[in-house]
Amino acid sequence: MGFEELISELHKQSEAEGKKIISAAEKGAEKIQEQSREKTEESLRAAKKEAAAYVKQESSERITSARLSAKKLVDEARDEAVEASLRQVWQKFRSDSLGKGTYGDLLNRLIKEGMRELGSTDATVYVRDEDRSLASGFRLGKLPAEYSGGAIIESSNGKIRVNKTLEETFAQKKGALRKQIYDKLFRGEKMKGKKAKSAKGYGGYAGKLRSLLTFKPLVYGYSNARVRAMRTSLFSRRQAEDLLRMNTNAAVAEYLSSRTGYREDFANMPMKITDEERVELAVSRNFSRTAQKLLQITPEQSRNTLFAFLGRYDIHNLKTILLAKKLGKSKEETSHLFVPAGNLGLPELQGMLNAKSSDELYEAVRASGFGSEFLSSASIRHLPRAQIKAVLQNPDSDLARLEILISALDSYYYEAASSSVQPGERDAAIIMNLLRSETDAKNAITAMRLKRAGADRKTIMASMVDGGNFTKIQLEKMAGSKSLEELVPLASSFFISETGKAEFAAAEQKYKSDGKLSHFEVVFEISLARRSLRTLRRSMMSIGAIVGFLFLKEEEMNNIRKIVRGKALGLPNERIAEMLVLVG
Structure with a gap:
């Protein structure tokens, strides 16, 4: 075999061997790829499983964290209510103890108890300068300025002191009082049986401390604690801005119905309504639920005051009917704007909305409890019945007459709300x-508009x-x-x-x-x-905190409504933002 033939044969063998190697390599590559795919899919399944477990764990941790945070807020609110109640008890106890008709007897009783505990009458009695005449017959010294009353009894050698000041008297029972106040505010337990027995032998002023647990401001401890906890659920500035940035009202509705306390208010919605109307109806339902909750937690003696304040929404609803007629709004559009949080229920409001004539509307208003009181009040008596009916029939005919009727509604509300606040009421x-x-x-706004x-x-x-x-x-x-x-x-x-x-x-x-x-x-x-927020912050143990929260909740409802109305009208976010009321 010649050299060229040998080379040719080697080429052929090389090519055949190369093909075998390439074929084997390709098969190996395919196998590696298949194994890689299987491993990748297995890794992906494991990753998904791990991610799902992580998400579940993360979700569980967040829920637990949220629950702990909520519990912490409630506990802090309760502690604040108890401490505020204790301060109120102390203030009342001190003022009652220092009363002109009772303090002299109390001081002498405290001094005698101190002498008895000291085991000697040879002692120096430290009292306030103004009390020296009440403690005549004893060797006297000056009571330190940090004490508001009572006495300190010191042995003749100065080695033993018995503290019988008002502060010490109160401090000795502070722990028991704190528990009794907590039980009264948050467990509804009565102060009797074992509790009453434990205070026996404490003297006449123990009964005074015990009776102070029915002191009026303490009644508000639970309701004020609930309101302060509820305040944390109010929309923050950031949440309002998040709503504003959303492109559609459908997105707003989705956010509210899935990520906020408005979730249950989106249930059982009418079929054929717009996203704007869905949100309007949901916030109205939510506000009405909140108002009912406030009524439930408000102490009985102040419920009439809160009910009078809720009358503002009866006024709102009647104005809504009048202005809807003026603007030519349909019944469906108008009904979503109602806020049935006052005396007028939805059936009554629907009856007024469905009235076919001014006579029918007038009678529907008059037949309601709110309407009969309003139409017989001093705020409306100066308006002839014919004029009222004329406005009810055609609000658009005379702006001045409509404003006068609306003014009469406002006057009625402010008079009712003002007269419901008792002069002696705290705050x-x-x-x-x-x-x-x-x-x-x-x-000011009415004058500007007119x-x-x-x-x-x-x-x-x-x-x-x-x-x-x-x-x-x-x-x-x-x-x-x-x-x-x-x-x-x-x-x-x-x-x-x-x-x-x-x-x-x-x-x-x-x-x-x-x-x-x-x-x-x-x-x-x-x-x-801002003034409502100050009222809520400053009010302690009174109806003021509840009223302040009500007004802030109303602003939250108004802000959400402004956002969805602005989006429905195609207003730019900057213009809608200018209309929002964001405080706190």
Whole structure:
């Protein structure tokens, strides 16, 4: 075989061997790929399983964490209520003990008990300077300034002291009192049997401490603790901004129904309604549920006060019917705007909405408990029945007459709410100031709206609501101003803080730019919301905290409604944001 032939044969053998190697390599590669695929799929299944387990664990941990956080909030609120109650008991005990008719006997009893414990009458008695005449016959010294009353008895050699001050007397029973207060506020247990027996032998002032557990402010411990815990569920600024950033009302509805306390309010919705109407109806249901919860936890003696405040939603619902007629809204559109949190239930409101004539609407209003009281009240008596019916029949015919009727509704509410607040009620002044502020805001906005519509002084004054901080002279000046531009500086006196004044000035500039009164309405609403928040924070053991929370919850409802209405109208987020009332 020649050299060329040998090379040719080697080439052939190499090619055949190469093909075998390549074929084997390809088969090996396929096998490796198959094994790799199987391993990948197995790894993927394991990863998914691990991820599912992680998610489940993470979810469980988050739920547990949320429950612990919620429990911590409730426990802290309860502790705060108990400590506040103890402070109230102490203040009352001290003031009652120092009363002119009883303190002398109490002081002498404390001194005698101290002598008995000391085992000697040869002692120095330390009392307040003003009590020296009550402790005559003893060797006296000056009681240290940190004590508010009672006495300290010291042995003649100065080695033994018996503390019989009011502070020490109270401190000795503080632990037992704390438990009794907790049981009374949160377990509903009566102070009798073993508890009453344990206080036996404590002396006359022990009975006084025991009786103080029925002291009026303590009754609010549970309700105030619940309200402060409920406050944590109010929408935060971040949540409102999240809603605002959502592109559609469907997304808003999905968020509210799946990730917030509004979930159950989306159940059993009517079939053919828009996403905007779904949200409107859900927030209305939620607010009504909250109002009922507040009524349940409010102490019986203050329930009428809260019920009077809930009358604002009866007013809202009647205004909704009137304005819906004015704007030509359908019954379906209007019914989603109702807030049935007051005296008027949904069946009564639907009956008014379905009325076919002014006579029928008038009778539907009069037949309700709220309507009969309103139509016989002083706030409406000056309006002829024919005029009321004319407005009910055609609200669009005369803006001034409609405003006068709405003003009468507002007057009725503010009068009822104001008269329900007892003068001796704790925080009565704070609540009344909140009501007066709301009245002032209502009057300022009404005057602006009527002035821009060209109403005269007499018409504007007829639409003003009594009971605010604005004097009659101030209201007369606003009503008699020649233009809205002249009225605005007069209305600005409502704002006291520098923040409020700056916001009002900014609203004035925006109004000059686009002519929209809503800029003024928003700054008044923001100021009222801040005052409601202050009422909630400052009020301890009173109806004030409950009323303050109610107003803040109302603003949450209003903010959500503004967002979905703005999106339905295609307004830019910046414009909707300007209308929101975000505080706290």
